[in-house]
Amino acid sequence: MLKSCCITKLLMDVGINSDFRLFKDRLLAQKVVYIAQTLFNINFGYRFIWHIRGPYSKALSKDLRAPEGYSMCRCPELDNNSVLRLKSLINELRGLNVDLSLSLEIIASYLMLSKDVYPRPEDPAKELLLRKPYIGHENISAILNVFSKYSHT
Amino acid sequence: MVGLRNTLSVGRGVKSIYDEIYGYIPVSDLELKVIETPTVQRLRRVKQLALAWYVYPGAVHTRFSHSLGVMHIIGLITDKLINEGFIRRDDYELLRIASILHDVGHTPYSHAIELHMTQTFRIRHEELATYIIENDPYINDVFSEYGVSSKEVSSIIRGTHKEPLYNMLLSSDLDADRIDYLLRDSLHTGVAYGMIDVDRILHTITVDKEGELAVPTKSVQAIENFYLARMHMYRAVYHHKTIAAFQVMMKSIYEVMLNELRGYLEPYTTMSNILSTIKKGMFYLWDDNFIAGLMNLTLVKNLGSDELRDLIRLLLNRVGYKAIYDRIKLSQKSLSLMDSEEAESLSSLRGLITDSLGYKDYMAIPYVEELNLVDEDLCVKIVDGDTTVRITEFESSIINSIPRYIAISRLYVHPYILDKVKDMIKK
Numbered sequence: 001m002l003k004s005c006c007i008t009k010l011l012m013d014v015g016i017n018s019d020f021r022l023f024k025d026r027l028l029a030q031k032v033v034y035i036a037q038t039l040f041n042i043n044f045g046y047r048f049i050w051h052i053r054g055p056y057s058k059a060l061s062k063d064l065r066a067p068e069g070y071s072m073c074r075c076p077e078l079d080n081n082s083v084l085r086l087k088s089l090i091n092e093l094r095g096l097n098v099d100l101s102l103s104l105e106i107i108a109s110y111l112m113l114s115k116d117v118y119p120r121p122e123d124p125a126k127e128l129l130l131r132k133p134y135i136g137h138e139n140i141s142a143i144l145n146v147f148s149k150y151s152h153t
Numbered sequence: 154m155v156g157l158r159n160t161l162s163v164g165r166g167v168k169s170i171y172d173e174i175y176g177y178i179p180v181s182d183l184e185l186k187v188i189e190t191p192t193v194q195r196l197r198r199v200k201q202l203a204l205a206w207y208v209y210p211g212a213v214h215t216r217f218s219h220s221l222g223v224m225h226i227i228g229l230i231t232d233k234l235i236n237e238g239f240i241r242r243d244d245y246e247l248l249r250i251a252s253i254l255h256d257v258g259h260t261p262y263s264h265a266i267e268l269h270m271t272q273t274f275r276i277r278h279e280e281l282a283t284y285i286i287e288n289d290p291y292i293n294d295v296f297s298e299y300g301v302s303s304k305e306v307s308s309i310i311r312g313t314h315k316e317p318l319y320n321m322l323l324s325s326d327l328d329a330d331r332i333d334y335l336l337r338d339s340l341h342t343g344v345a346y347g348m349i350d351v352d353r354i355l356h357t358i359t360v361d362k363e364g365e366l367a368v369p370t371k372s373v374q375a376i377e378n379f380y381l382a383r384m385h386m387y388r389a390v391y392h393h394k395t396i397a398a399f400q401v402m403m404k405s406i407y408e409v410m411l412n413e414l415r416g417y418l419e420p421y422t423t424m425s426n427i428l429s430t431i432k433k434g435m436f437y438l439w440d441d442n443f444i445a446g447l448m449n450l451t452l453v454k455n456l457g458s459d460e461l462r463d464l465i466r467l468l469l470n471r472v473g474y475k476a477i478y479d480r481i482k483l484s485q486k487s488l489s490l491m492d493s494e495e496a497e498s499l500s501s502l503r504g505l506i507t508d509s510l511g512y513k514d515y516m517a518i519p520y521v522e523e524l525n526l527v528d529e530d531l532c533v534k535i536v537d538g539d540t541t542v543r544i545t546e547f548e549s550s551i552i553n554s555i556p557r558y559i560a561i562s563r564l565y566v567h568p569y570i571l572d573k574v575k576d577m578i579k580k
Contacts, residue, residue, distance in 0.1 A: 026530060049312030049320050051531070052364045061530045066487040117315050118308035127315075 004064050006075035007033060010042070013078075014087040016100075020064045024101060029064055030056055031104035032086075038111050039089075039150060040082040050117050054109035085150065092146045098139050106135060106143045170221060174336055178225045183246060183299045187253055188221075190291035191437035196220055196256060198440035202338060203263045204399040205390060207471055209342035212390075216256045216263070222333035224252040227322055229355050230329060239318060239360040248319060250301065251309035254292070255323060255330060258282030261444045265400040266407050274424045281427075283307035290434045321366050327354070327379065327533045335382050338390060347386040350375040361541040367534035376533050376544055377551050384526050384555065388481070392561050397520055398473040401565050405474075405515035406464050410447065413457040417447055460513070467568065474518065474565035477574055478502070483556035488523060496521050499564050506566065506574055516567035517574070524559045527552060 004020055007029050011018050016032065018025040034055040036042035048055035093103040106128060113124035121127035129140055168185050169177040180188065187193060196217035205212040231248050234240045240248075258281030260266040270276055286292060286307040296303050308314040312324050322329055332351055339347030353375040354368065361367040368376055390396065411418055420426040421439050430436050448465045451457050467473070478499065482488065499519040506517040527545060535547045544552045566574050 023530060049324065050314065050317055051320070052317045056531065058525075058528060058531070061528060062487060062525050065529065112313075113315075116313045118304050118313060119302075119315050121315065 004066050006044070007060075007064060009075055010036065010078065010083070013083050014090050016090065026061060026064045027053065028101040028104060030054075030060060031101070031108040032090075033057070033060055034108045035089075035104065035111065036082075036086055038108075038115065040079075040086050042078055042082050042086070048112065048116070050112055054105045055112045055116075089146065089150050092149075093143065096139070096142050096146065098135070098143060102135060102139075103143045103146075106132070106140055107147045110144060110147065172218065172221055172225065174222060174333075174340060175225050178221055180224075181246060181249075183295070183301070184224070184249060184253065186295045186298070187250055187292065190289070190295060191434070192257055192285060192289045192291050193217070193220070193253060195437040195440050196259070198442050199259055199261060199263060200441055201263065201334070202342070202390065202396075203265045204403060205342065205393070205396045207399050207473070208393060208396050209344070209390070211343060212338070212341045214337060214341045216259055219333055219337055220253050220256050222337055223255060223323075223329045224249045226332050226351075226355070227252045227329040230322060230358055233355070233358065234318075234360060237359060239364075240316075244316075244319070247301070247305065248309065248322060251306050251319075251323060252329060254286055254306060255279075255282060255310050257285050257289075261439060261441045262400075262403050262407075265403040266444070268400070268404050269407055276424065279310055283311050284428060285431050285436065286310070288428075288432050289436065290432070291437075318360065318364060318366070325366060325531060326528050327358075327366055327368075327376070331383070332379075335379070335386060338386060339382070342390050344386065344389045347382045347390070349379045349382050354379065359536065361534050361536050362539075363541065365534050365541075367536045367541055370535055370537045370547075373535060373544070373547060373550055376535075379533075380527060380544075380552055381555065384559065387524050387526070387559055392522060392524070392559075394476055394479055394563070395473060397563070398476060398565050399468065399471075401518045401520060402464065402468055402474045405518065406448065406461070406468060407444065409461045409464065409515060410451070410457070413461055414447065414451065417450075417456075463569075464515075464567075472568055475568055475571045476520075476563045477566055477571070477578070478562065478564040480562045482560040484558045484560065485556060487525070487558055488560045495562050499562060502564060502578075505577065506570070510570070510573060510577060512567070512570055516570055518565045520561065520563040520565060522561045524561075525557065526555070526559065527557045529557065 008018065011029060011032060014032070016028070018029060020026050020029065031054060033044055033046060034048055037044060037046065046057040046060045048057045093100055096103060110124050110128055113121055113127055125140065125144055129137055167179050169179045172178050197215050199216045201214050201216055201219050202212045228245070228249050231240055231245050235242050235245060256278065258278040260270055260278065267278055287303045293303055305314070309319050309323055312320040314320050332349070332354065335347050335349050336351060339345065353372050357368050357372045359367055411422060415422055420430050448469070451465055452462055499521065503517045503519055506512055507514055529545050533544045534541050535544055544550050
């Protein structure tokens with residue numbers, strides 16, 4: 001069974017330090033894992049529901065709150081190339097003038113609206129703007145612009 | 154529960170079904186047609202609590218009455234939220250239909266055999282339900298006639314409907330499913346501390362400014378009681394030591410039958426066969442009666458091995474597996490029980506029983522469960538004026554003082570080997 005240590009390891013590999021005692025860090029981890037699974041085939045096997053704040057997995061939430069045991073951590077081998085591409089995406093997002101967790105929420109939500117949600121919105125970007133107006137049109141465009149470089153490979 | 158009961162006669166021409174909790178539940182033509190499909194009627198023959206009636210004789214209610222109850226509850230909540238402008242009137246029936254169908258994927262004996270399905274095929278009843286909704290010919294005939302999208306209905310059960318609120322109504326800490334099963338299971342088992350103040354919850358439930366389900370501060374006690382009721386029901390019913398013993402035993406019987414009487418269990422033996430029966434409209438025959446009938450036939454016709462027939466005789470005569478190890482821990486933090494040393498010890502002990510004493514695998518079964526009582530990230534929200542907080546952040550709530558997790562570790566053994574195992578442990 002995958003536990004918080006494997007998610008911590010992935011986050012560290014992509015350059016994110018996290019403390020899962022904090023809600024905001026658990027939220028960020030949810031988005032990273034969804035993006036890792038959906039865009040980069042780094043499959044942890046979590047099922048996600050469509051929530052107000054984007055993809056959410058109850059099982060992952062529970063795992064993130066499990067005690068850490070990093071020295072005993074037994075995680076599956078992850079494809080190095082996929083991890084590097086995820087890291088590259090995150091680094092590019094850091095360059096934007098938007099909080100990283102919001103950028104990841106936008107990308108994860110965009111992906112879920114495009115692939116998993118039903119009825120599927122005709123224009124997922126418009127739908128995002130409708131649902132998350134507080135992020136702003138320009139910010140959403142900038143985030144999706146970065147995302148587009150990674151979505152076709 | 155005066156407000157919940159429909160004591161007035163329903164209008165002429167409107168069909169209604171009498172429910173033991175809510176009184177008359179009116180149903181539309183479309184809902185009635187869905188209810189009348191063999192696939193939904195099957196739920197009359199799947200008990201809600203599998204073998205809990207071995208401990209609580211009244212617990213013989215079915216998935217059918219529960220599904221009607223969920224439909225009724227979601228209808229009441231939806232009606233309120235439509236009036237408050239959070240849900241489109243057009244989607245009222247969609248949500249009720251999803252509720253009727255949310256449990257159609259349950260196997261016979263509910264969680265007893267589902268355990269086999271999840272371990273063997275890694276499929277849960279929700280996933281089976283979505284497949285049924287999209288492929289069952291009876292349901293799809295009705296949907297075609299009324300122009301209902303099966304994908305839209307199944308998306309609510311999958312939790313991927315475009316409107317997150319719809320997903321929350323059927324799957325969240327405070328959803329219609331939980332409200333009904335706590336009330337219904339409490340009523341039928343007689344476990345009084347499972348009762349909840351459903352009137353207050355339903356009359357005050359709303360949506361906060363972020364779009365999540367919430368209740369006002371005046372309902373905090375009702376929500377606290379709701380969480381406490383779940384905690385009590387987990388221990389007193391859903392994971393009761395004796396009930397769980399019979400469910401583990403039922404799973405063993407089913408797995409031995411799969412080995413020894415496979416031909417009788419066709420076409421429900423493999424995942425592809427099960428999916429094929431769904432498409433052929435034969436899924437409705439896979440119910441509690443099917444398994445119970447096969448158990449009787451096994452004894453009448455002397456089928457299978459002596460061990461199988463013994464197991465069935467024991468179950469029918471209420472002689473269950475015995476717990477030689479039983480530990481329940483309450484905790485604020487997840488204990489990662491599945492990976493714990495305790496789970497490994499139970500597994501080793503089982504290995505000793507099967508390897509050293511030479512008993513078959515099904516004669517010693519570990520039962521390791523960790524239940525998350527409060528989902529900290531998605532627990533119920535409390536609205537106080539312009540601010541909203543999760544109940545875990547609500548200063549005066551007792552939710553902060555109750556355990557978030559219940560961890561149960563047990564090792565069950567076949568009653569015939571109990572003494573020998575005890576001797577082995579002593580040595």
